[in-house]
Amino acid sequence: MDFWGTITVLFRRWYVVVPAFLLSLAAAVGVYSTVPTTYVSSAVLVLTTPTTGGSLPSDPSRPNGLTNPLLNFDRGLSISASILIAVMSTPDMGTELGVAEGGDTTFKISNGGNNLESLATGPYVFIEGESLSPDAAQDIVKRVIARTRIELANRQEAVKAPKATYITSYEAVPPTVPLAQRGRKMRAVAAALGVGIATAICAAFIAESFTQSRRARREARKRADTKRTAEPPPGTAALNGRAPADSSAAR
Template identity: 25%
Template structure:
């Protein structure tokens, strides 16, 4: 059975499938308020070149702030950083990125179960990035006045609720509801076919005879629908024109309407049916 046959079954069993689809939509709409959201916060900072940017004691000065920002973005959300967040009691769900490949700006996005935890996690990430940048330069014994440093651009503002979990549950509910609708429609169709076969078997009908009977029943249903449409059209026509709906009354109404619509001939014109002029039948004006 292909997709179109399944669709026909679903449409044919609309008495059951329509309520199920409506129920699925209602459940999907009512789900988000019942699921607690997560909260998102973000920070951004820029890598600043020191005043003493020609000091040979710091070999990182030759790389430039863009490269240092890329280094922070590459290791800021590594496994070690996530483990440190867990040990610090903040959310381990965060990402660190470079704003673009030519920018010295580093951004971080965090998610947590509460707004307070989201802010605490953002502050932890900012501190961790600052310490990581300093540790890289301390490892080569670079003097403090010749070290890159981070300057905050935006701090953790008011966290925003995120309903990603609710959206996933909503889509899952819609999928399960639609699948259940199809299964129920196919089950009802299968039961109906099984009953029809048992009934036909009780009357001694063969497989070919059952197919012909099904075709006849389908044609009869189409004829009934045709009669219904014609009847509806007649009623609409009667409503607009005032014509009766029964056949004898319609015939009488047409004759009376025709007799009132025959145009009078001008005087001197010959009657095509048997001679004579219009003057012989026209009434004289008073």
């Protein structure tokens, strides 16, 4: 059926389409009220080297010159950031931070992209916390930052790096004010409306098919009744055929 044929069916069966559409609107309102609003807080850490660089001077009487850490980025900081992201993304780390699987509070840590093969793209660690409570969303970000700094120190201690050369983290973006996220609610509403509209269209075509089928059966019965009325009864034809023979016999 073409587009205009569909429109014609919908208008002809409006008494089915309108109630179904109203029910879909009611379902969308119910879905919107039941899907909770979540809050998101985020932060960005930048790994930096000490002002004296990443190595100790071979001659203590000639110390290394001082350098602006924000002007001293190298590949090693990117690798260190990728190590931290991998460590902090494990399920065990989430459990230690009090994040239960399927719970109301979650966090994500990344380099700002979704491509896992390009983790070592810069000395950046992006942290995002999400929860049903704004305070909980910001709190999980603070806890992840604190634990990330501990892990950074532990990894450097494990390789016996001189403390004077330890990499430090700088909060380029401190934990932000939690913002309400209604995208999940709107997606649920859109899904409910889509299902409702599809149901309304299907109901209209079912009603159309049922009506046409009933009309066809009614017309078939009417034609059968008309045909039976027009034809003489079988007994009448037999009597008419024997009438002449009976008359001659009487004579």
